[in-house]
Amino acid sequence: MQKIWITGANGHVGSALTELLDCTEYQILTTDKEEVDITDLEQVKQYMHVNRPDVVINCAGLTNVGYCEEHVDEAYKVNAIGVRNIVLTASEIHAKLIHMSTDDVFDMVTERPYNEFDKPHPKTIYGKSKEAGENFITKLMHRYVIIRSSWIYGIGKDFVDEVLCSVGTVASMDVAINRYGVPTSSDELAKIVRYFIDHDEYGLYHAVCKGSCSRYDFAKAILEYAGHAEELELIPVVVEGGLRPEYSVLDNMMLRLTEIPEPKDWQTALKEYIKEKGGIE
Numbered sequence: 001m002q003k004i005w006i007t008g009a010n011g012h013v014g015s016a017l018t019e020l021l022d023c024t025e026y027q028i029l030t031t032d033k034e035e036v037d038i039t040d041l042e043q044v045k046q047y048m049h050v051n052r053p054d055v056v057i058n059c060a061g062l063t064n065v066g067y068c069e070e071h072v073d074e075a076y077k078v079n080a081i082g083v084r085n086i087v088l089t090a091s092e093i094h095a096k097l098i099h100m101s102t103d104d105v106f107d108m109v110t111e112r113p114y115n116e117f118d119k120p121h122p123k124t125i126y127g128k129s130k131e132a133g134e135n136f137i138t139k140l141m142h143r144y145v146i147i148r149s150s151w152i153y154g155i156g157k158d159f160v161d162e163v164l165c166s167v168g169t170v171a172s173m174d175v176a177i178n179r180y181g182v183p184t185s186s187d188e189l190a191k192i193v194r195y196f197i198d199h200d201e202y203g204l205y206h207a208v209c210k211g212s213c214s215r216y217d218f219a220k221a222i223l224e225y226a227g228h229a230e231e232l233e234l235i236p237v238v239v240e241g242g243l244r245p246e247y248s249v250l251d252n253m254m255l256r257l258t259e260i261p262e263p264k265d266w267q268t269a270l271k272e273y274i275k276e277k278g279g280i281e
């Protein structure tokens with residue numbers, strides 16, 4: 001049985017993966033900042049050498065975009081140096097690293113989905129620090145998988161949750177019609193992570209559901225699939241400026257080229273998620 005160490009296990013992605021990975025198939029170790037602060041090399045080293053995981057899944061990160069702008073050193077310390085610490089110590093015990101990264105490494109003026117061969121061009125400190133983390137991985141180790149995903153939902157307070165919680169609480173909600181991305185269910189993401197745990201494939205991969213939409217279309221679909229379309233008015237708004245990229249659609253080119261099964265289309269995955277959650281009346 002492979003031993004998997006999930007860092008940042010209390011966060012959205014970390015807790016979704018902890019829940020979705022089958023503990024009868026893998027021995028799962030979970031830590032967050034309180035147990036192992038990834039910015040502390042000695043802590044990471046000690047945990048790595050005592051537990052000797054076969055695979056480390058790094059879900060730890062400083063992910064609040066606005067906070068990162070205001071706390072530049074802290075952003076790089078967690079998103080870049082923290083990753084470097086994991087890389088150095090995972091390499092010492094020949095563990096595989098699966099690292100979660102983001103569409104925020106792109107912010108170019110384009111309306112074509114970004115593939116793994118496009119050069120990153122982040123605008124925010126969050127995006128820049130995540131790119132720096134990716135660079136430590138690609139320069140310092142071989143047995144890695146970097147997974148860039150986007151608009152992940154599936155556990156805790158995410159956009160799906162925010163929209164559904166607004167039903168019956170407020171009469172209307174403003175949603176951007178000029179922000180494009182790919183909603184990705186944590187179920188679909190977990191399947192990809194499982195694939196990389198079990199197979200000897202390495203490199204940089206985009207892993208998002210198929211298709212793309214605006215935030216407004218995403219909110220509309222959430223309400224429709226949950227049977228609440230009439231109960232909350234969605235007001236389409238054009239967001240000027242802001243920190244997030246306007247167009248951040250990822251293309252799963254590397255999954256296609258290496259013939260790894262791609263996630264479902266975003267509408268099907270969303271319908272399944274809401275049905276499972278009991279959101280359809």
Ligand SMILES: NC(=O)c1ccc[n+]([C@@H]2O[C@H](COP(=O)([O-])OP(=O)(O)OC[C@H]3O[C@@H](n4cnc5c(N)ncnc54)[C@H](OP(=O)(O)O)[C@@H]3O)[C@@H](O)[C@H]2O)c1
Pocket residue numbers: 007008009010011012013014032033034036037038039058059060061062063064078082100101102103130148149150151152153
């Ligand atoms: N959610 C998305 O839609 C999305 C999309 C694309 C990529 N990603 C990537 O997926 C990863 C996880 O995202 P997420 O949404 O799960 O973020 P999250 O909810 O903010 O979780 C990150 C976790 O990392 C912990 N952490 C922060 N600093 C740490 C440190 N020094 N040592 C150890 N743990 C630390 C956080 O603890 P505190 O909360 O106590 O700080 C939190 O539990 C990130 O790298 C992000 O870039 C997420």
